[in-house]
Amino acid sequence: MIDLFGRLEWQELKLLEFFHDPSIDTAVASGAAWMTVVAAIAVIAWITWARRWAWLWNDWLTSVDHKKIGIMYMVIGFVMMARGVFEGVVMRAHQTTALDGGVLSNEHWAELFSTHGTVMIFFVAMPFITGFMNYLIPLQIGARDMAFPVLNQISLGLTATGAALTMISLVVGAFETGGWTAYPPFTGADFDPGPGPDYWVWAIALSGFGSMFSGLNFAVTIYKMRAPGMHFLRMPVFTWTALCTSILLVFALPPLTVACLMQALDRLAGFHFFTNDLGGNMMNYANLFWMFGHPEVYILVLPAYGIFSELTSMFAAKRLYGYTSLVIATMSISVISFCVWLHHFFTMGNSATINAAFGIATGIIAIPTGVKVYVWMATLWGGRIRFTAPMVYMTGFFILFVIGGLSGIILANPAINWQVHNTQFIVAHFHNVLLPGLIFGIFAGVHIWFPKAFGFRLDERAGKITAWLWIVGFCFTFLPLYFLGLMGYPRRSAAFDNPEFLPYMIVCMLGALMLMAAFAGLFVTLWVSIRKRDELAVPLGDPWDGRTLEWATSAPPPPWNFAMIPHIGERDAFAREKADGRPYVTPEYYEDVHLPPNTSAGLIAMVATTAFGFAMTWWIWWLAVASVLGFILWYVVHSFREHPEVTIPAVEVERHHAAWVEAATLNEGVTRDDETNSRNRGRAATDMVVAS
Amino acid sequence: MAQVDGFLVPFGPVAEAQRTELIWTTAITMIAILPVLVGTPLILWWFRRGNTKATYRPQWHFDTKLEILMWGGPTLIIIALSIWLTQAVFRLDPYREIDAEMAQGMNFEITGAPVAIEVVGLDWKWLFIYPEEGIASVGEMVIPVGRPATMRLTTDTVMQSFMAPGLAGQIYTMAGMVTRLQMIAERPGTTVGENTQYNGTGFPAQRAPVRAVPPEDYARWLDNARDAPALDAETYAVLAHSGDVAKAREDLDRPGDGPLVFSLADPRLFDRIVARYRRGEPVEPEAQPGSPLYRPDRAPLPEVSR
Ligand code: HEM
Ligand SMILES: [Cu+2]
Numbered sequence A: 001m002i003d004l005f006g007r008l009e010w011q012e013l014k015l016l017e018f019f020h021d022p023s024i025d026t027a028v029a030s031g032a033a034w035m036t037v038v039a040a041i042a043v044i045a046w047i048t049w050a051r052r053w054a055w056l057w058n059d060w061l062t063s064v065d066h067k068k069i070g071i072m073y074m075v076i077g078f079v080m081m082a083r084g085v086f087e088g089v090v091m092r093a094h095q096t097t098a099l100d101g102g103v104l105s106n107e108h109w110a111e112l113f114s115t116h117g118t119v120m121i122f123f124v125a126m127p128f129i130t131g132f133m134n135y136l137i138p139l140q141i142g143a144r145d146m147a148f149p150v151l152n153q154i155s156l157g158l159t160a161t162g163a164a165l166t167m168i169s170l171v172v173g174a175f176e177t178g179g180w181t182a183y184p185p186f187t188g189a190d191f192d193p194g195p196g197p198d199y200w201v202w203a204i205a206l207s208g209f210g211s212m213f214s215g216l217n218f219a220v221t222i223y224k225m226r227a228p229g230m231h232f233l234r235m236p237v238f239t240w241t242a243l244c245t246s247i248l249l250v251f252a253l254p255p256l257t258v259a260c261l262m263q264a265l266d267r268l269a270g271f272h273f274f275t276n277d278l279g280g281n282m283m284n285y286a287n288l289f290w291m292f293g294h295p296e297v298y299i300l301v302l303p304a305y306g307i308f309s310e311l312t313s314m315f316a317a318k319r320l321y322g323y324t325s326l327v328i329a330t331m332s333i334s335v336i337s338f339c340v341w342l343h344h345f346f347t348m349g350n351s352a353t354i355n356a357a358f359g360i361a362t363g364i365i366a367i368p369t370g371v372k373v374y375v376w377m378a379t380l381w382g383g384r385i386r387f388t389a390p391m392v393y394m395t396g397f398f399i400l401f402v403i404g405g406l407s408g409i410i411l412a413n414p415a416i417n418w419q420v421h422n423t424q425f426i427v428a429h430f431h432n433v434l435l436p437g438l439i440f441g442i443f444a445g446v447h448i449w450f451p452k453a454f455g456f457r458l459d460e461r462a463g464k465i466t467a468w469l470w471i472v473g474f475c476f477t478f479l480p481l482y483f484l485g486l487m488g489y490p491r492r493s494a495a496f497d498n499p500e501f502l503p504y505m506i507v508c509m510l511g512a513l514m515l516m517a518a519f520a521g522l523f524v525t526l527w528v529s530i531r532k533r534d535e536l537a538v539p540l541g542d543p544w545d546g547r548t549l550e551w552a553t554s555a556p557p558p559p560w561n562f563a564m565i566p567h568i569g570e571r572d573a574f575a576r577e578k579a580d581g582r583p584y585v586t587p588e589y590y591e592d593v594h595l596p597p598n599t600s601a602g603l604i605a606m607v608a609t610t611a612f613g614f615a616m617t618w619w620i621w622w623l624a625v626a627s628v629l630g631f632i633l634w635y636v637v638h639s640f641r642e643h644p645e646v647t648i649p650a651v652e653v654e655r656h657h658a659a660w661v662e663a664a665t666l667n668e669g670v671t672r673d674d675e676t677n678s679r680n681r682g683r684a685a686t687d688m689v690v691a692s
Numbered sequence B: 001m002a003q004v005d006g007f008l009v010p011f012g013p014v015a016e017a018q019r020t021e022l023i024w025t026t027a028i029t030m031i032a033i034l035p036v037l038v039g040t041p042l043i044l045w046w047f048r049r050g051n052t053k054a055t056y057r058p059q060w061h062f063d064t065k066l067e068i069l070m071w072g073g074p075t076l077i078i079i080a081l082s083i084w085l086t087q088a089v090f091r092l093d094p095y096r097e098i099d100a101e102m103a104q105g106m107n108f109e110i111t112g113a114p115v116a117i118e119v120v121g122l123d124w125k126w127l128f129i130y131p132e133e134g135i136a137s138v139g140e141m142v143i144p145v146g147r148p149a150t151m152r153l154t155t156d157t158v159m160q161s162f163m164a165p166g167l168a169g170q171i172y173t174m175a176g177m178v179t180r181l182q183m184i185a186e187r188p189g190t191t192v193g194e195n196t197q198y199n200g201t202g203f204p205a206q207r208a209p210v211r212a213v214p215p216e217d218y219a220r221w222l223d224n225a226r227d228a229p230a231l232d233a234e235t236y237a238v239l240a241h242s243g244d245v246a247k248a249r250e251d252l253d254r255p256g257d258g259p260l261v262f263s264l265a266d267p268r269l270f271d272r273i274v275a276r277y278r279r280g281e282p283v284e285p286e287a288q289p290g291s292p293l294y295r296p297d298r299a300p301l302p303e304v305s306r
Helices: A014-020 A024-049 A053-061 A066-096 A106-141 A149-171 A196-224 A237-269 A282-315 A323-339 A341-348 A352-380 A389-412 A414-420 A424-454 A460-486 A499-531 A573-579 A601-618 A621-640 A650-666 B013-046 B064-092 B100-106 B215-226 B233-239 B245-251 B269-275
Strands: A593-595 A646-648 B115-122 B125-130 B135-138 B141-144 B149-155 B160-164 B168-173 B179-183 B189-195 B207-213 B260-264
Touching: A014 A024, A014 A149, A024 A053, A024 A106, A024 A149, A053 A066, A066 A106, A066 A149, A066 A424, A066 A499, A106 A149, A106 A196, A106 A237, A106 A282, A106 A424, A149 A196, A149 A601, A196 A237, A196 A601, A237 A282, A237 A323, A282 A323, A282 A341, A282 A352, A282 A389, A282 A424, A323 A352, A323 B064, A341 A352, A341 A414, A341 B168, A352 A389, A352 A414, A352 B013, A352 B064, A389 A414, A389 A424, A389 A460, A389 B013, A414 B013, A414 B064, A414 B168, A424 A460, A460 A499, A601 A621, B013 B064, B013 B168, B013 B179, B064 B100, B115 B141, B115 B160, B115 B168, B115 B269, B125 B207, B135 B215, B141 B215, B149 B168, B149 B269, B168 B179, B207 B215, B215 B260, B233 B245, B233 B269, B245 B260
Parallel strands: B115 B149, B141 B207
Antiparallel strands: A593 A646, B115 B125, B125 B135, B135 B260, B149 B179, B160 B168, B160 B189, B189 B207
């Protein structure tokens, strides 16, 4: 007989755990499960009540518009971040009480750091950068869409699959407990037969395919779809960083996916890749994982560097200093990032020569990174700096990121690394580069491009307060961990026995509360801004006196981005047009625009792969087979169907474009003094006195 | 409990050298980052939009001298750090036994023959075997001041990482494999022999004091251990079962608390533990300590020939 539910049993439902065995620990577990379920029901109910299903389906879920897909990535990122931040705060609360114990069970603590790390890296940071690249690449290179719009939607679907599986693990069963790295043999079947590692394996493997496809798509888009005249050395710096990240995605994700699938074979089919016995060797896993893992940190941080490059020049009202240096630095970082992975296990017993070689390689990668920081400082030098919310984030980034860089250099020295590896020093280090580096960059970017995407600015005051909260909260939460690490306190510890640690823990706890407030601050900012959206509206599309092509469109841009594909004569094309006093021109004639039609490919992929991942986790074999066969079948049928392009007639393009140009021309524009008040409608009276 | 101030309060030359590394690396790197820490606020303030005295140079975008400084400065610093780092890695290599040459180079004294220690990582306790002394200890490692400890390490469960921060850095321990670590204490002191690689719910409990004591105390400790019950294969099978030291005491019916000592029945115990995973045949979960299915009676250790 077919086993309908595999190894899934009723007790696995975490909703009931608390009622069987009431304690703080089960309250947190069941509470999280209930929260997930209730939130899901609430969203569904709201959509139904507001009669938004058709809108959601037609305008978003089946859309292949890169802008919409980008925004949906951001939504996934923020939803998952809510969970990640919450888990972070719970962990900090636990550790504050952890002198010889703690409020949570050790098992639950392990699940928390594992899900927190996995969620933050794969389902917060990755969607954030993928979202930004999606939104910005075509706009910055003067294209109408990605090279492969449907594949783009499928990538989104696969990312959503991974996120969904980690959310399902909150309600059904349990997640893995071996950290975001999931090192075997701890996660092998001999030591953890349960569903946890399987959830991890399938969430990461399936979403990994999505990320790799995104990389391919972005790289091809940048190679093939740049507007005429946009040579590589005329591309905006963000696009450059996006290109490098895409290349890294294509080369770095496969080792991870392969390592996951090898783990799956170990767990399900009795293979011995990473087991203790029969020649299995976890060192192979460590190598494969970090062959992905190190490039991954640059995958995440390069686009943020791109954002910081754009924003320094934007808010200093100045041309970027050292464009070529930045490009060379970005490229060399991408290449070297594949040559340093061993620094994640200097402690594995490698020969001194190997340790030294990788230590030096790691040092070398700091050179281009250092150059970047100096380039940004030089960009600010001689500018007319407006201290807007994005600049607050940037200030925090400059000061804190170099501290992260310092701890990176310290860790690159194997002799010191042997002492601080696996301690809180590492926890401090990677949060130090991920928060100020990546997350601050993303939030600064949200401030800058939100008006482009939605047609109104974010409230400046709320934004600034939030930014400061992030900075101060970060310092409190993570800087003390450096000292705990130097004192030898291991990471992932549910308890400690040294009363001297307690004061540090309390400071961290305060910081975590600030970070929670900062996270809430993002939504307060959004709320305030939505309420004031008429006052903050910038329909003309250029609120910050931008320099690159995306600012030469209305806000939000039409689905076809550009009425006519622009011809590019130099770098910072839009800045030049404004300086020359000839922005907003209407072309001599308009043409029909052809766009790809909506499709449910991404959704089908998501449903099928989520079912597959769930089935493989719980050994529901019929469902695994059915979901794969179903997907293949759908794909075959789908490819035989006709896919009529959507044609936007020239008159409609003209109507939209002419109306926008007229509005822009009628508006005399605001100087940067009025940038943040309601006079700013998105027409910039440029600040740049341009000598040529 | 014990001193857990890590390598910032070292009592052996290896950890002391590591602290020196930390200080110097930080100091040298400061050359590169101080300009950012100081310069950023100043630039932001001076070039603020409201300051009419600052010169505005919107088109300034390149300066050869500045480029040379930007690329050259970090490059020089990294070259310096690399030389520094390479020396340290070779000098402090955990596989390099502490000998007279090292003592001379690093200016410390060796007052006796090396002590061989074999470390087995268990869930969630450390087993220290002194094969030449015929004793073993669980939950505490003792070494005589002035004599190098030359250690071989493995695990009989998942991967772990052994570190005694006051004396030396860490090294991973992996099943079926042997890694190495060296340390020496210059003066009496206590640090914690901790596992830093997460290995399950008992992880935070896997912390054994590492004590460096004067030779007389060491001899007394050894004598005491030689009188303790024997660690033979059966006892080991029970000891290896998941649980902390207190649980082991219970299982072995050795009431009391704190670390456990044994006389060593089989001086090749360590090699047999390593050999468990190298027989070319599957090791069932029932035979793997640390697995939830582990059954001591189903986990015989293989014999090893010399
Ligand atoms: C916003 C507030 C945050 C708080 C309060 C927080 C807190 C924590 C804590 C307490 C841990 C466990 C440390 C330990 O092992 O002892 C941790 C681990 C981790 N965090 Fe965060 N974190 C935050 C944000 C982030 C962000 C934004 C990212 C990444 C984008 C991130 C990535 C990670 C990773 C990768 C781990 C390692 C998990 C593991 O050990 O496998 N965290 N965090
Ligand atoms: Cu790395």
